[in-house]
């Protein structure tokens with residue numbers, strides 16, 4: 001793996017992402033333009049990106065929970081025909097996320113062999129990590145945005161069909177924002193803070209936060225179907241990728257093992273309810289998620305051996 005420096009890919013291990021106490025620190029995404037209905041600028045970045053069917057493309061990986069958010073928004077909003085996708089290979093090498101020449105892990109749009117080529121082509125002076133998801137504009141050959149939270153929000157707002165699902169309903173925005181913040185810090189990124197911790201203290205702190213929050217969410221779901229309001233919203237969408245990876249990956253690979261997802265009386269049926277919504281199961285590749293999290297890592301899995309279990313069964317509720 002490497003990093004981009006001034007628009008050029010360097011094959012070198014990026015600087016450690018931990019603070020002095022061994023706590024994992026996630027880098028901020030910096031490519032932040034927005035697609036809008038009229039092409040005006042969004043909350044950050046430049047304007048010029050009008051919501052048009054067929055104009056945009058997503059670069060994702062099946063294993064990445066952040067990329068999963070974008071795939072979920074695409075299917076829930078019915079944008080499969082409007083937004084095309086390239087799926088990276090399950091394994092990464094020193095080129096980072098890579099694509100094969102043909103088949104399901106190739107890139108039919110640009111024919112690239114590594115994601116860093118998208119960054120050098122569409123973000124000329126970019127310095128930073130080469131991450132998925134990337135939202136690409138075919139018309140201007142530019143990266144619109146590489147932050148999954150923005151991508152979900154802009155798809156909801158710019159592509160929402162009249163009468164279609166509203167993932168960010170006006171009546172529940174404060175509640176959704178509150179859940180998003182809490183779930184990002186303690187659950188979505190919490191599992192990474194546990195798995196990437198470099199000291200016992202950093203791990204203890206992170207794993208406690210993960211389970212305190214999962215318990216609280218489980219209790220909240222005892223009396224209701226969704227996190228905010230009466231419908232599936234962005235908050236549910238953003239929790240789901242972590243739940244989908246919990247037992248196959250985080251429980252063992254990231255040592256988040258006080259409980260399994262299947263041990264929670266309300267979270268487990270909630271996760272299965274989402275999984276069985278139209279199109280969602282097609283966004284989950286448990287096998288590839290597991291391979292991704294158990295890929296070779298000097299710190300976490302030096303031999304790269306992928307465990308056989310657990311067997312995954314997500315029956316309808």
Ligand SMILES: N[C@@H](CCC(=O)N[C@@H](CS)C(=O)NCC(=O)O)C(=O)O
Nearest residue numbers: 029064066129130131132146147148
């Ligand atoms: N802030 C980004 C984070 C994305 C991210 O960290 N993606 C990981 C995969 S799960 C990645 O591509 N990592 C490659 C790297 O950091 O070099 C988002 O939410 O979109």
